[in-house]
Amino acid sequence: MSVNVDNVNISSDLCGINLKNPTVLASGILGLSMDLLKRLAGAGSGALTIKSITNAQRKGHDNPTVIAYEAGMLNAVGYSNPGAVAAAQEFSDLASLPVPVFASVVGQTPEEFATAAERLMQCDFAALEVPLSCPHTPGYGTLAGHGTPEATEEITRAVCGVTDKPVFVKLSPNVPAIGELALAALEGGAGGITAVNSMGPGMLIDIDARRPVLDFGSGGVSGPALRPVALRCVYDVHKAIRDAGRTAPVIGVGGVACGEHAMQMIQAGASAVGVGTAVYQRGPRVFGTIARELKEICCRLNADNLRDMIGAAHE
Ligand SMILES: Cc1cc2nc3c(=O)[nH]c(=O)nc-3n(C[C@H](O)[C@H](O)[C@H](O)COP(=O)(O)O)c2cc1C
Numbered sequence: 665m666s667v668n669v670d671n672v673n674i675s676s677d678l679c680g681i682n683l684k685n686p687t688v689l690a691s692g693i694l695g696l697s698m699d700l701l702k703r704l705a706g707a708g709s710g711a712l713t714i715k716s717i718t719n720a721q722r723k724g725h726d727n728p729t730v731i732a733y734e735a736g737m738l739n740a741v742g743y744s745n746p747g748a749v750a751a752a753q754e755f756s757d758l759a760s761l762p763v764p765v766f767a768s769v770v771g772q773t774p775e776e777f778a779t780a781a782e783r784l785m786q787c788d789f790a791a792l793e794v795p796l797s798c799p800h801t802p803g804y805g806t807l808a809g810h811g812t813p814e815a816t817e818e819i820t821r822a823v824c825g826v827t828d829k830p831v832f833v834k835l836s837p838n839v840p841a842i843g844e845l846a847l848a849a850l851e852g853g854a855g856g857i858t859a860v861n862s863m864g865p866g867m868l869i870d871i872d873a874r875r876p877v878l879d880f881g882s883g884g885v886s887g888p889a890l891r892p893v894a895l896r897c898v899y900d901v902h903k904a905i906r907d908a909g910r911t912a913p914v915i916g917v918g919g920v921a922c923g924e925h926a927m928q929m930i931q932a933g934a935s936a937v938g939v940g941t942a943v944y945q946r947g948p949r950v951f952g953t954i955a956r957e958l959k960e961i962c963c964r965l966n967a968d969n970l971r972d973m974i975g976a977a978h979e
Pocket residue numbers: 690691692693715716730737739741743768795834860861862885886887888890917918919920938939940941942
């Protein structure tokens with residue numbers, strides 16, 4: 665019997681958090697105010713992630729911090745954010761939003777991660793995402809050595825000590841064995857994995873000015889150029905978790921812009937898909953479009969429940 669588009673279930677479960685559809689706003693994309701979150705929730709996203717927050721306010725890198733090019737975007741924002749106290753005020757009324765919202769915190773040390781997490785998780789966030797993977801901010805992420813199994817486990821343990829909500833550790837694609845990092849995060853107490861952050865850093869040059877386009881010089885590569893790398897990372901993470909005899913949801917992020925891309929992520933092992941660059945390229949309605957296209961693809965594949973597709977490319 666063929667599956668009817670109206671009967672396809674595309675809801676997603678992330679550590680007990682129910683998403684009406686598997687699309688998630690990726691961190692750093694318009695997620696700095698309640699007004700913007702409301703708009704994105706209205707555009708059909710299944711969940712939202714706020715911009716990463718540090719304990720103290722940060723100015724970030726100087727402009728230009730973001731540039732679009734033919735294969736995606738290059739960014740070196742440098743964690744510009746108002747700090748954990750101001751962010752906790754801004755997000756004090758999350759219950760008024762119709763979808764779950766994920767917090768995101770970063771720090772230079774495990775203690776800093778934990779302090780920012782403790783402040784922010786006083787709000788009604790459904791989960792906490794912890795990026796250990798920024799490629800362009802000195803003192804943070806891969807530039808601070810947070811991409812080793814030891815640092816991953818230590819930082820994860822520190823944040824898990826201050827919240828009962830599920831923690832998703834966000835990994836970098838620029839590592840030799842991403843599966844090992846995923847297992848280190850689970851060992852530290854993470855409930856799930858977000859794979860991946862932007863790759864690189866990369867560089868574009870303004871030939872008239874004879875200097876790099878971004879003021880910082882280099883930046884993270886996102887969008888279409890990242891997609892095959894991100895897919896392989898999600899595949900490797902899913903396989904590592906399964907081979908270790910564990911289960912944990914993966915949020916697949918990197919270049920997703922349509923239902924076909926999202927289904928590839930899901931078949932690689934993702935339970936949900938983060939969308940970043942495509943929000944700039946296609947507008948906020950990209951969430952509703954991806955959800956609708958996923959239903960149509962499920963019909964084509966004769967699947968009445970999207971969850972049956974998770975990891976299907978491994979079988
Ligand atoms: C302008 C910009 C700012 C970003 N800021 C953050 C951030 O604050 N924290 C974070 O974890 N990821 C950040 N990211 C990375 C995205 O969340 C995402 O992992 C990456 O862009 C890949 O997904 P995409 O190809 O769909 O954009 C940022 C990306 C962009 C383009």
